[in-house]
Structures are given as C-alpha cells and as structure tokens.
Amino acid sequence: MADTVNKTLDPQLDRRGFLKGCTMAAAALGLSDAMIPKLVEAAATAERPRVIWLHFQECTGCTESLLRASHPDLARLILDIISLDYHETIMAAAGHQAEHNLQETVNNHPFILVVEGAIPTKDGGIYCKIAGKTAMDILAEVAPKASAIIAIGTCAAFGGVQAASPNPTGAVGVQDLVSGKPIINIPGCPPNPIAFLGTVLHYLTFKRLPALDSLNRPLFAYGRRIHDHCERRAHFDEGRFVEQYGDEFHKLGYCLYKVGCKGPETFNSCPAVRFNDVDVWPVSVGHGCVGCSEPNFWDTMTPFYERLPMVKIPGAGIVDNADKIGKTVLGATAAAVGIHAAVGIGKRIITGKKSEE
Amino acid sequence: MATYEKHHAWSILLRLFHWMFALSIVFLVVTGFYINNPWTNTMIEGSASFPMATMRFMHYIAAYTFSAAVAIRLFLYIFGNAQERVWDILPISGRNLNNLKMTLLNYSYISDEHDSRLGHNIMAGTSYLITFVIALTMILSGFFMLYPEATFWQGWGVKVFGSQQSARFIHHILMWWFMIFPVIHIYLCIWNDCKGPEGLISSIFTGVKFKHKA
Ligand code: HEM
Numbered sequence: 243m244a245d246t247v248n249k250t251l252d253p254q255l256d257r258r259g260f261l262k263g264c265t266m267a268a269a270a271l272g273l274s275d276a277m278i279p280k281l282v283e284a285a286a287t288a289e290r291p292r293v294i295w296l297h298f299q300e301c302t303g304c305t306e307s308l309l310r311a312s313h314p315d316l317a318r319l320i321l322d323i324i325s326l327d328y329h330e331t332i333m334a335a336a337g338h339q340a341e342h343n344l345q346e347t348v349n350n351h352p353f354i355l356v357v358e359g360a361i362p363t364k365d366g367g368i369y370c371k372i373a374g375k376t377a378m379d380i381l382a383e384v385a386p387k388a389s390a391i392i393a394i395g396t397c398a399a400f401g402g403v404q405a406a407s408p409n410p411t412g413a414v415g416v417q418d419l420v421s422g423k424p425i426i427n428i429p430g431c432p433p434n435p436i437a438f439l440g441t442v443l444h445y446l447t448f449k450r451l452p453a454l455d456s457l458n459r460p461l462f463a464y465g466r467r468i469h470d471h472c473e474r475r476a477h478f479d480e481g482r483f484v485e486q487y488g489d490e491f492h493k494l495g496y497c498l499y500k501v502g503c504k505g506p507e508t509f510n511s512c513p514a515v516r517f518n519d520v521d522v523w524p525v526s527v528g529h530g531c532v533g534c535s536e537p538n539f540w541d542t543m544t545p546f547y548e549r550l551p552m553v554k555i556p557g558a559g560i561v562d563n564a565d566k567i568g569k570t571v572l573g574a575t576a577a578a579v580g581i582h583a584a585v586g587i588g589k590r591i592i593t594g595k596k597s598e599e
Numbered sequence: 600m601a602t603y604e605k606h607h608a609w610s611i612l613l614r615l616f617h618w619m620f621a622l623s624i625v626f627l628v629v630t631g632f633y634i635n636n637p638w639t640n641t642m643i644e645g646s647a648s649f650p651m652a653t654m655r656f657m658h659y660i661a662a663y664t665f666s667a668a669v670a671i672r673l674f675l676y677i678f679g680n681a682q683e684r685v686w687d688i689l690p691i692s693g694r695n696l697n698n699l700k701m702t703l704l705n706y707s708y709i710s711d712e713h714d715s716r717l718g719h720n721i722m723a724g725t726s727y728l729i730t731f732v733i734a735l736t737m738i739l740s741g742f743f744m745l746y747p748e749a750t751f752w753q754g755w756g757v758k759v760f761g762s763q764q765s766a767r768f769i770h771h772i773l774m775w776w777f778m779i780f781p782v783i784h785i786y787l788c789i790w791n792d793c794k795g796p797e798g799l800i801s802s803i804f805t806g807v808k809f810k811h812k813a
C-alpha cells in the first residue's frame with residue numbers, strides 16, 4: 243500500500259508537496275496523469291533504493307541546485323525516495339566511519355551510483371584524491387558493482403570545464419572510463435533537478451531506465467532543441483534581433499541569436515520546465531543560452547557572445563574569426579589568379595607566340 | 600590551318616548536374632551568410648516580413664537541389680560515360696599521374712606541352728573530387744542540423760561531428776571552399792578557352808568539345 247499519508251517520509255514533507263513533486267516529475271517525463279498514482283506509489287514504497295553519490299572534480303553546484311531548490315519539497319522528495327548512503331556534502335558520518343559506510347553498501351547491497359564531477363586521468367589520476375585514493379581508483383572499485391550509473395552534470399557526463407582545452411589534468415566523463423553498465427548522462431551546468439528526479443522516479447516506477455538519445459541523455463529532458471521551444475522564437479523567424487546587450491531591441495525582448503545565443507545547438511528542457519519554481523531560465527531574463535548541456539561546450543560554444551568559435555591557426559598560435567580568415571584566403575586566391583593571368587600575357591608578349599589554333 | 604573534330608564529351612545528365620550544382624551554390628552561399636549574420640533588423644513589430652524564416656526556407660530548397668545534384672554526380676562517377684567515370688580522373692594510375700604532372704607544368708607556363716584529353720585533365724579532376732567530398736560533408740552536416748531529433752541523422756551526426764555546434768562550425772568553414780573554388784574554376788575555364796579553341800566553356804552547355812583531327 244502506498245504510504246501517501248506520509249508515515250515513513252520526512253515529516254516536513256506534507257502530502258500536498260509530495261504529490262506536487264511527483265506530478266512535476268510526471269509532467270517532465272511526459273506521462274499521462276493516469277500514471278501519477280503509480281509514480282506516487284513507487285516513490286512511497288518502504289524499500290528505498292540505496293544511492294552512493296561520489297564527488298570528483300567539480301564545484302558541487304549540481305548538489306547545491308538540487309538541494310537548494312527554492313521550493314524545498316523537491317529536494318526533500320528526492321532525499322526521501324532514495325536512501326543516500328554516501329554523499330560527501332550532506333552525510334553525517336565523517337572520516338573512517340564515512341568510508342566504512344561506503345564499503346558496507348558497495349559490498350553488501352544493490353545500489354545506484356551517482357557521479358558528480360569529472361575524473362582526472364593524467365599522471366595516474368593524482369589530481370583528485372579522496373581518503374588517499376584517486377578518483378579513478380574509487381570509480382573503478384564502485385562502478386562495477388552498481389546496478390546503474392547516473393552521471394549528473396556536464397563534468398561527470400562529458401568532462402566539463404576542467405576538460406577544456408588543453409585539459410591539464412586529463413579530465414574525462416564517467417562513460418569514458420566505465421563500460422558494461424547502464425550509464426545515464428544528465429548534463430547541464432547545473433542540470434535541472436527535475437531531470438534527475440524524473441530519471442529516478444522512472445526507474446522506481448517502471449524498473450528500467452528512461453529512453454536515451456545518442457549521448458545517453460534521457461529523451462524526456464534532452465529530446466528537444468531549446469530554440470524550438472523558446473519564447474523568443476517568433477522574433478527569430480521575423481528577423482528581429484538584439485544587436486547589443488542593453489540596446490533598445492534588448493529592452494523589447496527580441497531574439498538573442500546575434501549576441502551569441504546557442505539555443506539552436508542545444509538540447510535541454512529549460513524553456514519548458516524552467517528553473518527554481520519561479521519560471522525563469524537564461525533566455526527569459528535576457529541572456530543567451532551558452533549550451534551547457536552539450537559535450538565540449540566550454541570549447542565549442544565560446545566565445546559565448548558570438549555565434550561560432552574562433553579558429554586556431556596552426557603554428558601561429560593565433561585565433562581568429564572564420565570569416566576573416568576566409569576573406570583573406572579568398573583575397574589571396576583572387577590575387578594569385580590575377581598574377582597567373584598577367585604572367586601568361588607577359589609570356590605571350592615576350593615569346594610572340596599565339597595560342598594554338 | 601588545323602582541322603578540328605566534334606566529340607561528344609558530356610552527357611545531358613552531367614550538364615544538368617553542373618548547373619543544378621552551380622546555381623544552388625549561389626543561393627546556398629548568399630542565404631547561408633544571411634543565416635549566420637541576419638543583417639536586416641525588422642524594427643516594426645508585427646510587420647510579418649519573415650526574413651529569417653524565408654532565407655532559411657530558400658537555403659533548404661537550394662540544399663535539396665544541391666543534394667540531388669550530388670546524387671546525380673555519384674551515379675555518373677560509377678555509371679557515366681568514359682569521361683564521367685571516377686577512374687578517368689582519380690590521380691592513381693600511371694597514366695593519370697603523368698597527366699597531372701604535365702598539366703601542372705603547362706599551367707605554370709614551364710612547358711608548352713599539353714597532354715590533351717577529351718575528359719577532364721587530372722588537375723581539374725582532382726579539384727572536382729575534393730569538391731565532391733566537401734559537398735558530401737556539407738550535406739551530412741546540413742541534414743544533421745536540419746533534423747536533429749531524427750534518430751537516423753542523430754546517430755550519424757553525433758558520431759561524425761560530436762554536436763550540433765561542431766557541425767555548424769564545419770558547415771560554416773567549408774562554405775568558404777564554395778567561394779574560393781569557383782574563382783579558380785571559372786578563371787581556369789576562361790584561361791583554357793583563350794589558349795586552345797576546344798570550346799571548353801560551351802561544352803558545359805552543349806556537351807561537345809573540339810579536338811585536333813589526328
Ligand atoms: C555548398 C553548400 C552549402 C553552403 C555554402 C551552406 C552555407 C551555410 C551557412 C554559411 C550557414 C550558416 C551557418 C552559421 O554560420 O551559422 C548554413 C546553415 C545551415 N545550412 Fe547550409 N550550406 C550548404 C549546404 C547545405 C545543405 C546541403 C544543407 C542540407 C539540408 C544545409 C542545411 C543548413 C542548415 C539546417 C543550416 C542551419 C540553419 C539554422 O539553424 O537556422 N546546408 N549553411
């Protein structure tokens with residue numbers, strides 16, 4: 243029987259908040275409202291799946307955005323439907339006791355592994371160590387025993403900002419090191435808590451992982467292009483653009499394409515689900531999308547305020563804009579054509595030869 | 600006075616390919632530039648002039664024409680006449696490599712000798728092959744951007760390009776080839792026409808070239 247009257251759950255989470263959280267997740271997953279009771283039942287069963295949450299090279303922003311959701315019910319719901327056996331930011335245990343808890347779960351129970359942060363691999367992985375062990379070793383120890391792995395945030399999914407060129411620590415995402423396990427990527431910097439909650443609830447309800455795209459991101463959250471759901475899209479089609487931040491067109495709420503919005507290249511649910519329960523997301527408050535849920539966004543989406551990345555000129559160590567280089571090459575080509583023609587004419591005058599007849 | 604003979608060089612399908620290709624490229628470059636930097640800024644709200652949507656629409660129509668042209672050329676590389684098949688221009692056989700060397704010397708005014716052929720010389724042929732490969736990359740990256748949610752294109756695209764943004768970047772940089780290549784191409788066609796009365800330029804309309812009677 244579902245415990246919807248809230249006997250085993252956090253007493254601060256009331257029934258209303260609980261149902262609200264499940265409903266939000268159902269909406270994000272695109273489930274019909276007939277499914278909500280199932281979600282509620284799955285979320286309220288006494289057997290909460292054990293979760294081990296590993297932090298590697300990261301800023302803890304994913305955890306922060308998850309737990310500090312302005313609407314506390316969401317965070318509480320997440321913490322209530324799972325049993326968080328090891329999470330460095332919020333666990334009560336410390337030192338040897340914490341490590342003992344980790345070992346105890348890994349060796350004796352089925353569990354879901356959540357990884358936050360990239361894993362440095364250079365120089366034997368020494369750039370991230372916890373309890374004297376490298377992140378690589380910890381992952382290699384824990385991952386093979388997990389029933390599924392959720393890589394939360396762009397760092398754990400694709401390497402994140404510490405993998406930015408020249409990637410000094412050799413940082414990589416979980417999927418580059420672990421194989422043979424179901425891996426779900428929930429990228430974003432940070433990702434929307436709803437994407438995480440939806441994935442967990444889907445797993446609890448249907449006992450399998452949600453459908454994924456070819457980058458292993460759940461389709462319910464990453465299946466649509468931001469640009470195709472954006473409230474400024476009509477301005478894009480009408481050719482009305484902000485030319486500069488703060489100009490009159492910016493005040494009128496025009497499309498941010500020309501000031502570098504990466505919505506056309508980015509897959510995420512931001513325009514539909516929005517953030518912090520106050521219905522905002524970057525574009526709604528006047529800033530272009532920076533493409534934070536795409537692989538290599540730190541290299542391919544920068545400069546953030548221009549449409550396309552700069553081109554590195556090999557050898558010269560300079561970066562420049564593609565069109566400037568293109569114009570230079572085109573100019574050089576035209577000059578070469580001119581010289582070729584001039585030489586031909588010159589030669590004909592000197593040798594006095596006519597073209598063949 | 601030398602005597603010339605009329606030879607049929609290009610099938611009608613090849614000529615159709617050429618003009619579909621060349622005309623669609625003009626549209627693709629112009630609308631592509633506009634997509635990158637939409638310089639008109641409709642300032643009157645509700646004017647419904649739709650410039651961005653229109654430019655993209657034209658880009659896609661031209662893109663389908665371009666793709667059809669490339670498909671025709673692929674067919675002709677395999678099933679075309681002797682001049683059109685890929686073996687006639689691949690710079691791998693001894694005969695073709697020799698032609699490449701002689702053409703290079705001739706074009707740089709070092710030698711007056713000239714290995715005349717009915718089909719393309721190998722320098723031209725190689726540049727057409729490069730153009731063909733770049734055209735395929737434009738098509739792949741373009742359709743990946745156009746249908747990002749279709750599993751078919753996503754599967755390919757993510758493997759080949761990594762992300763939409765990288766596809767767009769490659770699509771944009773390679774566009775410059777389609778501006779640089781025609782400059783050289785049209786110049787060399789005119790240059791050839793001035794040097795030898797083969798009727799080279801008209802051959803791409805009529806399919807007929809003129810050769811010395813042996
Ligand atoms: C010679 C061939 C082509 C040229 C020169 C060309 C040029 C361009 C350029 C310059 C852009 C703008 C990219 C940017 O800087 O933001 C673009 C965008 C695009 N092109 Fe092409 N293109 C060609 C062929 C194709 C083909 C074959 C397709 C296939 C459908 C295609 C589909 C697209 C799409 C979908 C976009 C993105 C439009 C948007 O997101 O609004 N292109 N093209």
Ligand code: HEM
Pocket residue numbers: 613617620621622624672683718719720723724727730777780781784785788799800801802803
């Ligand atoms: C007014 C403009 C043009 C003229 C007069 C022209 C003329 C010609 C001629 C005479 C040939 C045959 C050359 C030979 O036998 O080697 C040819 C072939 C070719 N042209 Fe053009 N051309 C023009 C524009 C373009 C443009 C804009 C493009 C594409 C960017 C283009 C791409 C090609 C290609 C790929 C071939 C090789 C055909 C094949 O695959 O067999 N042309 N053109």
Ligand code: SF4
Pocket residue numbers: 468469470472473474475476478497498499503504505506525530531
């Ligand atoms: S603001 Fe960005 S996502 Fe929205 S329509 Fe413009 S380019 Fe697309």
